[in-house]
Amino acid sequence: xxxxxxxxxxxxxxxxxxxxxxxxxxxxxxxxxxxxxxxxxxxxxxxxxxxxxxxxxxxxxxxxxxxxxxxxxxxxxxxxxxxxxxxxxxxxxxxxxxxxxxxxxxxxxxxxxxxxxxxxxxxxxxxxxxxxxxxxxxxxxxxxxxxxxxxxxxxxxxxxxxxxxxxxxxxxxxxxxxxxxxxxxxxxxxxxxxxxxxxxxxxxxxxxxxxxxxxxxxxxxxxxxxxxxxxxxxxxxxxxxxxxxxxxxxxxxxxxxxxxxxxxxxxxxxxxxxxxxxxxxxxxxxxxxxxxxxxxxxxxxx
Amino acid sequence: xxxxxxxxxxxxxxxxxxxxxxxxxxxxxxxxxxxxxxxxxxxxxxxxxxxxxxxxxxxxxxxxxxxxxxxxxxxxxxxxxxxxxxxxxxxxxxxxxxxxxxxxxxxxxxxxxxxxxxxxxxxxxxxxxxxxxxxxxxxxxxxxxxxxxxxxxxxxxxxxxxxxxxxxxxxxxxxxxxxxxxxxxxxxxxxxxxxxxxxxxxxxxxxxxxxxxxxxxxxxxxxxxxxxxxxxxxxxxxxxxxxxxxxxxxxxxxxxxxxxxxxxxxxxxxxxxxxxxxxxxxxxxxxxxxxxxxxxxxxxxxxxxxxxxxxxxxxxxxxxxxxxxxxxxxxxxxxxxxxxxxxxxxxxxxxxxxxxxxxxxxxxxxxxxxxxxxxxxxxxxxxxxxxxxxxxxxxxxxxxxxxxxxxxxxxxxxxxxxxxxxxxxxxxxxxxxxxxxxxxxxxxxxxxxxxxxxxxxxxxxxxxxxxxxxxxxxxxxxxxxxxxxxxxxxxxxxxxxxxxxxxxxxxxxxxxxxxxxxxxxxxxx
Numbered sequence: 001x002x003x004x005x006x007x008x009x010x011x012x013x014x015x016x017x018x019x020x021x022x023x024x025x026x027x028x029x030x031x032x033x034x035x036x037x038x039x040x041x042x043x044x045x046x047x048x049x050x051x052x053x054x055x056x057x058x059x060x061x062x063x064x065x066x067x068x069x070x071x072x073x074x075x076x077x078x079x080x081x082x083x084x085x086x087x088x089x090x091x092x093x094x095x096x097x098x099x100x101x102x103x104x105x106x107x108x109x110x111x112x113x114x115x116x117x118x119x120x121x122x123x124x125x126x127x128x129x130x131x132x133x134x135x136x137x138x139x140x141x142x143x144x145x146x147x148x149x150x151x152x153x154x155x156x157x158x159x160x161x162x163x164x165x166x167x168x169x170x171x172x173x174x175x176x177x178x179x180x181x182x183x184x185x186x187x188x189x190x191x192x193x194x195x196x197x198x199x200x201x202x203x204x205x206x207x208x209x210x211x212x213x214x215x216x217x218x219x220x221x222x223x224x225x226x227x228x229x230x231x232x233x234x235x236x237x238x239x240x241x242x243x244x245x246x247x248x249x250x251x252x253x254x255x256x257x258x259x260x261x262x263x264x265x266x267x268x269x270x271x272x273x274x275x276x277x278x279x280x281x282x283x284x285x286x287x288x289x290x291x292x293x294x295x296x297x298x299x300x301x302x
Numbered sequence: 303x304x305x306x307x308x309x310x311x312x313x314x315x316x317x318x319x320x321x322x323x324x325x326x327x328x329x330x331x332x333x334x335x336x337x338x339x340x341x342x343x344x345x346x347x348x349x350x351x352x353x354x355x356x357x358x359x360x361x362x363x364x365x366x367x368x369x370x371x372x373x374x375x376x377x378x379x380x381x382x383x384x385x386x387x388x389x390x391x392x393x394x395x396x397x398x399x400x401x402x403x404x405x406x407x408x409x410x411x412x413x414x415x416x417x418x419x420x421x422x423x424x425x426x427x428x429x430x431x432x433x434x435x436x437x438x439x440x441x442x443x444x445x446x447x448x449x450x451x452x453x454x455x456x457x458x459x460x461x462x463x464x465x466x467x468x469x470x471x472x473x474x475x476x477x478x479x480x481x482x483x484x485x486x487x488x489x490x491x492x493x494x495x496x497x498x499x500x501x502x503x504x505x506x507x508x509x510x511x512x513x514x515x516x517x518x519x520x521x522x523x524x525x526x527x528x529x530x531x532x533x534x535x536x537x538x539x540x541x542x543x544x545x546x547x548x549x550x551x552x553x554x555x556x557x558x559x560x561x562x563x564x565x566x567x568x569x570x571x572x573x574x575x576x577x578x579x580x581x582x583x584x585x586x587x588x589x590x591x592x593x594x595x596x597x598x599x600x601x602x603x604x605x606x607x608x609x610x611x612x613x614x615x616x617x618x619x620x621x622x623x624x625x626x627x628x629x630x631x632x633x634x635x636x637x638x639x640x641x642x643x644x645x646x647x648x649x650x651x652x653x654x655x656x657x658x659x660x661x662x663x664x665x666x667x668x669x670x671x672x673x674x675x676x677x678x679x680x681x682x683x684x685x686x687x688x689x690x691x692x693x694x695x696x697x698x699x700x701x702x703x704x705x706x707x708x709x710x711x712x713x714x715x716x717x718x719x720x721x722x723x724x725x726x727x728x729x730x731x732x733x734x735x736x737x738x739x740x741x742x743x744x745x746x747x748x749x750x751x752x753x754x755x756x757x758x759x760x761x762x763x764x765x766x767x768x769x770x771x772x773x774x775x776x777x778x779x780x781x782x783x784x785x786x787x788x789x790x791x792x793x794x795x796x797x798x799x800x801x802x803x804x805x806x807x808x809x810x811x812x813x814x815x816x817x818x819x820x821x822x823x824x825x826x827x
Binding site: 017042043045046047048050051053108109110111112139140141142143145146148149150163194195196197199227229230231232233234236237254256257258259262263282 | 338341342343344346347348351410411412413414442443444445446448449450451452453456496497498523525526527528529530532533550552553554555556558559578668
């Protein structure tokens, strides 16, 4: 089942506020006037689009004046194309180019890093890659155990040390093991950290440095996991993590709720970081390639 | 960096200057700025609309106050409206008449339930003399039970769990266990669940039905966007929430979700999570939250922290030194250390008005403070007591001892002299009078009635000791609000009120004047 179907089935019970709102706006054959557009703008904010909401409305106004946009269907179509053109062309499935390829996964607390890593590991393992995960979250209580349980479920190997160990040391050992044992992919879990804590961001930089020291070019990818329920702060997260460790891809977790991660648009515009995968549930299979059309459909859910 | 409301209002209110009263027309632009700021802070759009309307009705027709910038008056109205939306302040947990008290924690995945559960247990044990039992009922997330166990062990608080049982059964047994163990408080840590997952929502409703919790709390991530409303509504419908806890407020999220949550559930926000350590849970104060949402900082919180960390005697001693003019480098060092006890510098600075968003741009890591302290400790006690004796030879020796250059010492001495000078002037102005705690707090309560938030301009900008102008706030950051030209040193900020009524009081003021920062513990891990 692809993302569209998956999200759509869920949407049977979980329409977005935006979608319902648009339907409601045009009920009773209301004309498209300024009042309606004002209400529509407010609705757009409900998808966490932030300042983009205003832009979209200006755009709609222009098209309406030109007679291109008349009723509900036009509005949906117009919004869809406007949103779509603001998303970058996706990169598709990640394909390791070196052996081993190292992916460092970062994010704020509770964004869904460990679960996303479990899903990633499972995904690549079922596609025939040999995967090793490194449990660099040595801070949060039982985080290592959590990853270990996932690893076992997906039959991938894990490199772990005791709680409180230096995360960079775990990373080093993971790379070492992957190198010696000829793994194709190493995925490093890190402790959740709020981007404003400088010394924690420095710790990430250190992990990155240590990886590079052990293996030239590593980590090859740095993926930031964003919680779809986050609002405008997600933009700030992306900025700060990118500044620290040069994020090369995004994973949007928790898209199975009613939130739609509208901040992604702003992040793509400002930082041009591609979205690679989206998390759509709690099972290890609930993980999809990011598809702009499906993503926008899920926002407008029409 | 997010633009603060005060910045937005700056331009919107250029037009207001000199106007005699606030009218429907001349505030329109300001209202739009407020609305934009609220949306940017993730306040739900409908709630933002209601709030803007309330501000509109409250200010239209108001006479411009004499000597007050209309924009200040306006911001004050916005602040007040926000506080009203989030209040009232003195919401409390309900404790059972016959123990044990049962507290149920619920929320979305990753909102911070397990950590909050441990923090809350610690807080209620330490400050309310409760004897908590933690119940691990999250059998969904791998190792969640283990996580709570580890936290419980760390705190010395027992954790109850029975493998193989349904969550509701675990909870019910946990409550019975508490009674048997003589524990008077039970905290139920439930699995994270999506509000649209009917099955799981039924499950948590069943837990509530089986345990009849005295408090049912929703744990919510402060970074949550517009969706906060939907999930909170759903949780409220299933659980009848009695309170809210907002987590991860140590980040730079404005936390507009607080306004939305309160608006849709009517349940009070009881606590906020302010850091990763188990003691980082604090009571919620609507005024501070309003300040944060508007980008005005949290001066009151800072003062309270100071009160908690710095003893009266200590403060008094330091204060007398200042007033008597016998302030030495020894005292300066003592004050630096006193100030560092308040917490990591960033956290402390983040509580200052207008500094919220800036904090991450300022490079105030602990290293700088350590280097500063190293200079002091490289001096002999005699030198610290008699700063005048520090001629070139001695300076060179001290610098070498601290592994720094003479310029660093010169900088330090300059700050010292500046502080001493300032103290003298304060003294001359007769600022010796001390204010009690209450007045201090009053004076610092965010916006005073005339909306004046700005410091009298203490003069020792953050930059002086931290080296370099990187620390100076952006033009107009606070100016739009206080109208007195930005922020002075920490001292000035902490001094709070109007020049006519500085808080003589010691600890906060002086520790402020020399910006010392943070804390001995630089690494959390």
